[in-house]
Amino acid sequence: MIETYIIEQLAAVAKYGTLSRVAETLHISQPALTRSMQKLEDELGVKLFERSKNRITLNKLGELAARHAEVVMTAHYEMIRAVQEADRQSRTFSYGSIAPAPMWEVTPILSQLYMGMTVSSDLQENDDVLVRGLDDGTYKIIILTHPLDEEKYFSCEFLHEKLYMLLPKSHRLAGRPSLQLKDLAGENILIHSKIGFWYSLVKEKIPDAKFLEQHELSTLREIVKTADIPSFETNVSIVGDSLPKNKVMIPFDDSEVDVKFYCICKKENRQELTALYSALKMN
Amino acid sequence: MIETYIIEQLAAVAKYGTLSRVAETLHISQPALTRSMQKLEDELGVKLFERSKNRITLNKLGELAARHAEVVMTAHYEMIRAVQEADRQSRTFSYGSIAPAPMWEVTPILSQLYMGMTVSSDLQENDDVLVRGLDDGTYKIIILTHPLDEEKYFSCEFLHEKLYMLLPKSHRLAGRPSLQLKDLAGENILIHSKIGFWYSLVKEKIPDAKFLEQHELSTLREIVKTADIPSFETNVSIVGDSLPKNKVMIPFDDSEVDVKFYCICKKENRQELTALYSALKMN
């Protein structure tokens, strides 16, 4: 049985070459190292060093021991990392969503429901990634625009989101009572880059449009306010009356951009999530 | 940094369940264990146990930690084992031989030449096993009945061995001046089981013979002395005049059983083995 501190010191000796350098980096004295290495040789019953009066170097056996010391220390640190990570995970409620809007509703509820736990939300553009994450335990729940009908899942509708176009009053389409996506063909449109499935949806359905992407939500809102460029809003993206005076908000007729969100969990976890589902029903 | 003794204790707790049982098996007191586990939780900053007043059990995190502790301890013991094994190896001169006779000559020489080192000899029936062993460093030298002509090897002939038949004077072939292997077809023959290549050679070349195998050399010699059954000897297997009075020793004509032995090493090691090769030449 070799104590950890000695194994660590051996690894450091192999790495830094001289005892004095190791003493510096480990913040201990040189004599302490001398004794540690002597003790190590003693416990193993083996010579690990070539010693001249003023020089100590690992011999072949010592290098072997040092390589093994590295392995032991790696396992050691991996143990600490894994345990602390598992602990962190156990204190984290992690979920994934196909769009940002549901997260605005779900995250506050979870924070209140699981007080003291970290709520971690993950916005994805792809259904499959989310379902896989739910299966492997990465996510406790996922939010999609459709239920999962397989027996092992439980799905519950909880939110409705509908897309609108925000147009300058001067825009050629600003007078329309409603729009179709294809009407926007060829337009310049301001768009946020982190909007889950919406991103690929509108890019696919509005041909030849030029999307001006913004990564920062606050920046995007600022530009929307000041620039005469079309942009998107939804029934839930408009908080209060933040609608700029010089713009009009026109609904789309297309059914693809009128979606319902479903909160989905594994059936085996439904029990412990009743509080969440009740809270979602309230709204 | 968790000291080794704590990791070991954690692994033991997972294995034995209660602190008191662990205390017994590790020969320490229960309080020591209590403190160790408290210290462990403290260092990791994580709860590893469910504690009732009188009972302590690993929780999920604790079991994870214990599994990792096993891994760490395995790496730990593997380090000690590997280093001590390498040390032992470095103090051992290991060689392989295709037959026992050369070993009787080589081992004493090596013992004298490498005083303080262990001489380990390995009798094999198969050339390939020996060559592989030489290549991978298992053997410093090997002894075959032929040289290895590849550039990387150095081969040197050093011993001649010739097979004889030991027959009771009453045997039908006892009067012959020489024999061929096939003459022994159908005979009962006493044979030692650990004689390297000889074993398969005579079994192949003497059809239908019934070989009476003995594992113990001393037992075999005793039986040879008292029983009227044919057996083998060679020019080097007869030490002094141990030839029983009532037996005759008849040479074989077959060239297969008149062999020369070659002491073979890697060319890169020839330098350090000059003393050995000189000593072999002397005889």
Place this chain on the structure above:
DNA sequence: GTCGATTACGTATTACGTAACAATT
């Protein structure tokens, strides 16, 4: 009452730093 875990306390081990020394550069 017995058994298992924890706390309190004194002891023994031991890893540490400082200081002094030796030898090499």
Place this chain on the structure above:
DNA sequence: AATTGTTACGTAATACGTAATCGAC
């Protein structure tokens, strides 16, 4: 002179055992 490793010695940290306490079976 500066650097590096070793030895000697006193100190501080700490792991240990014993004894006492508390609860549960």
